[in-house]
Amino acid sequence: MTGVPATWYLLLSAALFCIGAAGALTRRNGITIFLSIELMLNSVNLSIVAYARIASASGSLLASLDGKVLVLFVLAVAAAEAAVGLALFIAVYRNRREIDINRLNLMRW
């Protein structure tokens, strides 16, 4: 039973983060931007879990659980962010009949 080095998990996490960042920055559809942000949050979770397993190699018995608890908090924040953000999109859609990011430029200088 040989696993994969933790570096590979970090590499995968970085790749997912970059894909999500590219999507969040370049896309025009508001919902797709939100999907990309969720993807970025999840990639960070992956790297935290990868690190948590490393912490267990060096430290005390329950050291690796810090990372897992941190992942739970990130999950809670992501859920709250998704709920509020999607409610905002529904409110915007109700007023404007569109969620095109390029046309929501009322606050632009």
Place this chain on the structure above:
Amino acid sequence: MFEFLTTSGPALLFYLFALMAVAGAVCVVSMRNPMYGAIGLLVCFLSIAALFLLRHAEFVAVVQIFVYGGGIMVLFLFVIMLVNLHRLHETTMLGNYWRTAFVVSLALVAIFGFLFLKVEFGPSFEDPSKFVDALEPGMGNSEAVAWKLYREYLLPFEIASVFLLVAMVGAVVLGRRA
């Protein structure tokens, strides 16, 4: 053949789920219809949950499937169906500043690549056999997480609950028909 599968099973599973996660992520950012993007994101979430399992984070993996694969994904699908995006084919996919944004994302890729080339990772990063099991014998993963969560992280846990309540009230108020 069978021996190869048993010896390198975790590595093969990692490659499989990593490939699925990247494919789902590419699907999210490249699909014109956000519905297909949401399905790609679901594939990505489930693959990441499998990777959590490979990393011995069983409780987090199950919570990931419940919260992301269940809750957040249903929320997204409902909003996509409520905000039904007609005229989707007439508009362009990319925003006004997509060239700048593309350069910024490429810079991000370059920074990560530089880090991975330059940083020396320790021995525990390279050799998974150096890991010790973090659990006491006879203690399950969820039991251990609960031990940690309700003893050392009790205050952040309570704050998170209040935070979720505030987010829920905010979402209801924002989504209400004015």
